[in-house]
Amino acid sequence: MGTQYAALLVDPTYNPPDQTESLPIVGNGVVALAVVNGEGPAPVLPSPKILNFSGYEWTTSTGPIFRAGSRNFFDPANVWTDERGALHLRISGSPGKWTAAEVKLTRSLGYGTYRFQVRDVSHLEPSAVLTLITWDGVGTERNRRELDIELSRWGYSNNDNAHYVIQPYYVPANIVRFRVPGGVFTHSFRWEPGQVTFSTVAGSGNAGRVLNQHVFTSGVPSPGGQSVRIALYVFHQGQIPVKDENQVIIDKFEYLP
Numbered sequence: 001m002g003t004q005y006a007a008l009l010v011d012p013t014y015n016p017p018d019q020t021e022s023l024p025i026v027g028n029g030v031v032a033l034a035v036v037n038g039e040g041p042a043p044v045l046p047s048p049k050i051l052n053f054s055g056y057e058w059t060t061s062t063g064p065i066f067r068a069g070s071r072n073f074f075d076p077a078n079v080w081t082d083e084r085g086a087l088h089l090r091i092s093g094s095p096g097k098w099t100a101a102e103v104k105l106t107r108s109l110g111y112g113t114y115r116f117q118v119r120d121v122s123h124l125e126p127s128a129v130l131t132l133i134t135w136d137g138v139g140t141e142r143n144r145r146e147l148d149i150e151l152s153r154w155g156y157s158n159n160d161n162a163h164y165v166i167q168p169y170y171v172p173a174n175i176v177r178f179r180v181p182g183g184v185f186t187h188s189f190r191w192e193p194g195q196v197t198f199s200t201v202a203g204s205g206n207a208g209r210v211l212n213q214h215v216f217t218s219g220v221p222s223p224g225g226q227s228v229r230i231a232l233y234v235f236h237q238g239q240i241p242v243k244d245e246n247q248v249i250i251d252k253f254e255y256l257p
Contacts, residue, residue: 003042008033021137049076051103053087054253061102061231068129070236075099078232087250089232091128091242098242100233104135109255110223115188116149116230117204117252121161122182126153127238128246129231132187136226145226147196149187151180155238164189164198166216176214184251185211196220204251228253 006023010016014029024030045063052058060076078090078101089101116132124130129152136145148165160177169175176198184204190197199213230250234242 002038004035004037006033006035017138046076049079050106051079051081053081053085053103053250056253056255057106058103059106061104065102067100067131067231067233068235070234072098072100072233074102074231074233079103087230087253089130089230089248089250091232091234091246093245095241095243098234100231102229102231102233104229105227108223108225108227111191111193111257113188113190113254113256114228115186115206115252115254115256116250117184117186117254118151119184119249119251120182121151121180121248124152124161124246124248125242125244126157126159126240127155127235127242128152129154129233129235130248131229131231131233133229133231134191134226135229136224138225143221143224145221145224147189147191147221149189149198151187152235153238155235155240157240162200162212164212164214164216166196166219166221171219173218174216176212178212180211191220191223193222194220228255 008030009032010029011031048060048062050057050059060079061074062076064071064073078092078099080088091098091100093099121130132149134145134147144167146167150163151161153159153161160179162178162180164176166174186201188199195217197215200211202208202211232248
């Protein structure tokens with residue numbers, strides 16, 4: 001079932017994460033570890049690729065990964081930049097065989113303002129999900145340093161199509177839902193010690209009409225090993241399955257310390 005298996009010898013102080021992108025090293029409760037290959041040939045996964053977008057270096061995700069409880073297969077072929085430098089992400093394939101798209105910054109940025117200029121997403125199907133987030137792939141489930149701007153109707157036609165979230169999402173005070181109409185919008189968050197301010201502004205700058213804004217002051221994480229991730233994937237648990245290919249365009253990403 002797996003391509004590789006790992007066994008860890010740990011002491012009682014070790015607190016394992018539910019999932020991780022890399023194995024821990026010896027220390028901090030880990031006494032020893034070993035890795036063996038699964039039986040049979042390993043599946044051939046598409047190679048990740050590096051691309052430049054908005055002056056930053058990004059790498060693509062590849063292979064099967066869980067996002068929002070849904071297993072997606074991420075294919076680097078679904079990510080590219082055009083002649084103007086805009087980032088394209090695509091859900092491609094066919095029903096039951098969809099592939100998704102994700103890029104992540106190759107370095108952490110820390111406190112500051114993160115802005116994403118996104119073209120019209122009103123065409124997205126209800127079960128397509130666009131996320132603009134920070135996420136620590138090797139953090140614990142209690143501290144992924146996750147700040148989310150999520151654009152999706154989560155599988156239902158009448159749902160609001162935008163969320164601001166700090167994790168865990170199931171705490172009512174940690175999520176704000178609203179509706180984004182058609183058009184270009186700039187989504188951003190200002191991350192400071194003990195506070196994060198999310199906002200959505202009409203147009204391609206930061207001086208347009210404010211559609212929504214919210215300040216979180218509880219449960220705000222501190223920086224660590226997180227990186228910015230932009231993903232377009234399929235939510236498989238909604239009422240309305242994805243029927244056709246979906247694509248989004250991110251014109252610009254900006255970070256201000």
